[in-house]
Amino acid sequence: MKSLLTALDEQSRVVMIDPHCGRCRPIMNEFLDDGHKTLYLDCSLMDGTTSIEDVVTLYPDQIDNLSFNAYDFLIMDLVDCLSIAQLTQLLHTVLKELKDDALIVLFGRAMPYELMFDQHLQNMIQIYPSLHRPTLGASEDDDVQGQMVLGRVDEANSRNRIVVRAFKGGRVWMDGQPVEDWGGILPRNLFFYLIDRGMAHRTEIFDTFWPDLSRKEATNVFHVTKRKIHEHLKETPVIEYKNGYYTVASSIGIYYDVHAFQDLIARANIADGEERIELMQVAIDIANNRFLDTIDQPWVAKRRTELEQQLTELIVDLGKAHTTSGQMDHALGLFIRALSMNLAREDVAKDVLNIYLARKQPASALNVYSRVDEHLQASFGIPPQKDLRDLRDQAQAMLDADSEDADSEDADI
Secondary structure (H helix, E strand, O other): OOOHHHHHOOOOOEEEEOOOOOHHHHHHHHHHHHHOOEEEEEEHHHOOOOHHHHHHHOOOHHOOOOOOOHHEEEEEEHHHHHHHHHHHHHHHHHHHHHHOEEEEEEOOOOOHHHHOOOOOOOEEEEEEOOOOOOOOOOOOOOOOHHHHHHHHHHHOOOOEEEEEHHHHOEEEEOEEEEEEOOOOHHHHHHHHHHHHHHHEEEHHHHHHHHHOOOOHHHHHHHHHHHHHHHHHOOOOOOOOEEOOOOEEOOOOOOOOOOOHHHHHHHHOOOHHHHHHHHHHHHHHOOOOOOOOOOOOOOOHHHHHHHHHHHHHHHHHHHHHHHHHHHOHHHHHHHHHHHHHHOOHOOOOHHHHHHHHHHHHOOOHHHHHHHHHHHHHHHOOOOOOOOOHHHHHHHHHHHHHHHHHHHHHHHHHH
16 A cells, blocks of 8 residues: 555545556555555445435444544445446545545446546546556566656656756755745746746746836846845756856756656657657656646646647557557556547547447447537537547447347346
């Protein structure tokens, strides 16, 4: 359980355990045996249950007089017995009752990937082990591979004086120590702007941060802000002026996760086979969170959109690589993650529907189609393209045939 908890992002509230990881029961037992307060719910008994009152009725002995917010962990087993709609509503309900740092852990015979389409849940759901990595055997430590891959990145970081992680809430370390005090919001924001741009003309900086100030006023504020940056980075001259541009000093070792992410993509684009897959996996690990989610500025929003588009393409490419190698569970999870990031990606929706049809899961295929259709109609006023509509028709025909078979069996009984 320790490796699971340390692998989670700070905002994670719901963890889906990959049923193919080979360690589902041992992981569950660690939660149940731990000294923390853990509540176990069997979802096979909860068909139609979406309220706290119904859950309490099902488990009066276990819950007793304790409230839900007394528990650190909520184990929900056999979640595949519930429809996605039922599971989504139940999670919404339970999250309101649990304390803020409580964790919901989902187990089942199939992964409820479609939860990632829910706008409220998608930013707090995490899959364990990471779905973009091939599953390790039951006899192996399920976190070893991730530690080895990321270890190489961290080893490189240790050679730099300044480590900047924009994908981790905008954190900065100087000589191994976190930089907590910037002397205000503006020095921190300007630091990230210059680190991300690499170099910027004075006019660009002024237009971004002080568009309403005169050139003289903006110049004064800029130099005061730049001086604060250097003061809070141990008087290190991180920002230099060269040939009309402000640049990041090349003499100072700086690791910036966004640049590492983009460098890995570039290397993956010219690599082949397992090397290409590993480079893509490491890149996705780095960009696992939103870019500078603690800063609300137009330049950040624009940059965030650019990086999310790059990440979406990377996830799709890795999904296709896993499809080629027969890792269909991982491919499905990756395709749904990419589609949840951009519902206009009809090509990705086709990949998802094809996998669901091959698995004889027409209801799931129709659910995904419905979400894409609604998005395209609302955003662009157009229906999905014909290839996707044809897959919808196949799914509907399969679902109708299944219903007829079920009715026939009931009649025979």
